[in-house]
Amino acid sequence: MRIVLIKERDLIDAISVAASAGVPVDEGRRLISALSDRGVLKPASISDAAESDSTDAPEPTYADGAYCVVYVGVVLAGEIVIYCVPKYIKGSVAPSELQLVFAALRRYNSDFEDAALTTPDEGVMANRISLILALLASYEEHGLYTxxxxxxxxxxxxxxxxxxxxxxxxxxxxxxxxxxxxxxxxxxxxxDSDFISRLHQAVLSSCSTELERCGLLDVFSLTPINLSETLLDEFGDEDTIVRKIDQELGVQFITWKQDVLKLMKLYFESARADGQQSGIMFYGTNNFHVIWEKACKAAFNDMLDIKLRDLPISLDAKWQSHKEKTLLSIIPSPKWRIRAATGKLREYNRAKTIVPDIVSISVSGKSLEFTIYDAKYYAPTFGKKVTAAPGTDSVTKQLLYQSAYRDFIIDNKFTSVRNMFLIPTDGDEFVNKGNVSFEVVLDEGEPFTRFVDVLLVPANLMLECYISQRCLSIDELSAVSRQFALAGQE
Structure with missing residues (x-):
């Protein structure tokens, strides 16, 4: 197998891909075309809506045939394994060092893939790597089909x-x-000696071998499985196998066993489809920014959906009547009043309001801090100019969030408010990179802030929190606090 590593947001073309993969340029062009069709690449001249808010950067020039990587994950194309690594990784990285990234991808994909795999839409071909991972996960949880x-x-x-x-x-x-x-x-x-049980053992062994051959067992932190030496061809042709699985489904009423049967059926059907198509397999996402937001929510103990009565504060009397509401639901909405034909103003239903990524409350002695975080999946550069960083819209919204909570903050006597951009880094330490302000936004005085702090956050630590669904420990939060205690507000 030939390993190719490319980074999200990198620009590539057929020549560079062919050189990295050790194949002719014509093969590189076919590979570029296939990856573009599947959304792994897009023409470099098309702007990225996800970063349309970023600060100004010099207008790049693109060579003809250049494509931008817009994917995080892995692509298997014959004997070529292409790893698309997150854009915050600066240097070179070995595939084995991407275990947390792929564990986070598995958690994210499992939120909606599990049901989709066992109740597929007609005409929609399941992702083969997802099928393999689902079969192995089921075996880890339930054991063999017996x-x-x-x-x-x-x-x-x-x-x-x-x-x-x-x-x-x-x-x-x-x-x-x-x-x-x-x-x-x-x-x-x-x-465990009947046809379906023996088939399950053979399928699991085949899945493990398939991932091991591509070097993905280590990347997905899986151990090899060798339950059977029987080849899948020995069970008959695919139509015969699928027919016997359908027969078993007709008499099986245990949910997890039904799911295993459906997964095995899809496994054989996807193999048939791969033989008719290009045979390219992939696993990952175009939406790693969503994973970053979920990771930061877990790590920084997001309280948006917590009811006011359950917050770690003594709720002021003015808010007792709202104690069943959440921090999210108390954000005011714009009010529309439109003049009707009669000349009277008519008030319309509530419009969609602003929603912060993360809100957290911390209590330390007599200090009561209200913190608003924005998980920014950006890879900014801080040189003579600040480029690829959150833009004016993000800064304005972040300062507006504290105004939305103004009454709640004042009535409940918070001693300080902090706004913060959380930006991923491949380092191991939290780094207070500075702050951004916008003079046209009204300074509301204490306890409010006119700054949005810029915190570089260890991405691996955030992903680990997301995978294990835990908050940052006291020691880890102390490392964040020390960054601001040492730097102060300039």
Whole structure:
């Protein structure tokens, strides 16, 4: 297998891809075309809506045939394995160092893929790598597909089956009590030698081998599985296998076993489709910024959906009537009043309002801090100019969020308010990179702030929090606090 590493936002063309993969340029062109069709690449001349808010940068010039990488994940194309790494990674990286990235991708994809795989739409081909991962995850959780055989015996070693005993044997009456000299017992025996059980073992072994051959077992932090040496071809052709799986589905009523059968059926159907198409497989996302937001929400203990009565504060009397509302639902909405034909102003239903990424409340002694975070999946540069950083719209909205909570903050006597951009870095430390302000936004005085702090955040730590669904520890939060305590506000 030939390994190619490209970075999100990198510009590539057929010549560079061919050189990296060690293939002719014509093959590089076909690969570029296939990746473009699947959304892994886009023409470099098309702007990225996800970064349309970023600060001004020099207008780039593009060579003809240049494409931009807009994907994070892995692509398998024959004997070529292409890793698309996140844009915040600065230097070179080995595939084995991407385990947290792929663990985060698995968690993100599992939120909506599990149901989609077992209840597929007609005509929609399942992602083969997703199928393989789902089959291996099911085995890890439930074990092998087996059948339980119920065996009834006379005077056996199992539990006594009283209904069968009473109906089959006459008792001896002693002291007005029945005494059974013979009895019926029931035992259960697990069978893993039938067709479907053996097929499941062979499929799992084949899945493991397929990932191992591509070097993906280590990337996905999986251990090899070798349950069967039987080749899948030995079970018959694909139509025969699918027909037998359908027969088993008709008599199987245990949910997880039904899911395994559906996954195995898709596994064989996807193999048939791959043979008819290009055979390219991929696993990842065009929306790694969503993963970044979810990771920051988990790490910084987002409280937007928590009811006011459950917040770690003594809720002011003015807000007791709203205690069942959440921090998100108390944000005011724009009010539209439109003049009707009669000349009277008519008030319309509430419009969509602003929604911050993360809001958190921290209590330390007499200090009560209200922090508004914005998870910014950007890769800015700070040189003579600040480029590829959050733009004016982001700065304005971030300062507007604190105004939306103004009454709540004042009434509940918060001692400070902090606004913060959370930007990923491939380093191991939190770094207070400075702040941004916008003079046209009204300075509301204490406890409010006129700055949005810029915090470089260790991406691997955020991803680990997302994967394990935990908040930053006290020590980790202290590392953040020290950054601002040392720097102060200039």
């Amino acid at each position: 059948h339980q055989k119920r065996i009834q015996q006379t005077n056996g070693r199992g539990l006594i089956h009283w209904p069968a005993t009473i109906s089959s044997h006459l008792p001896i009456i002693t002291d007005d009590r029945p005494l059974y000299m013979e009895y019926e017992t029931v035992t259960s025996r697990t069978s």
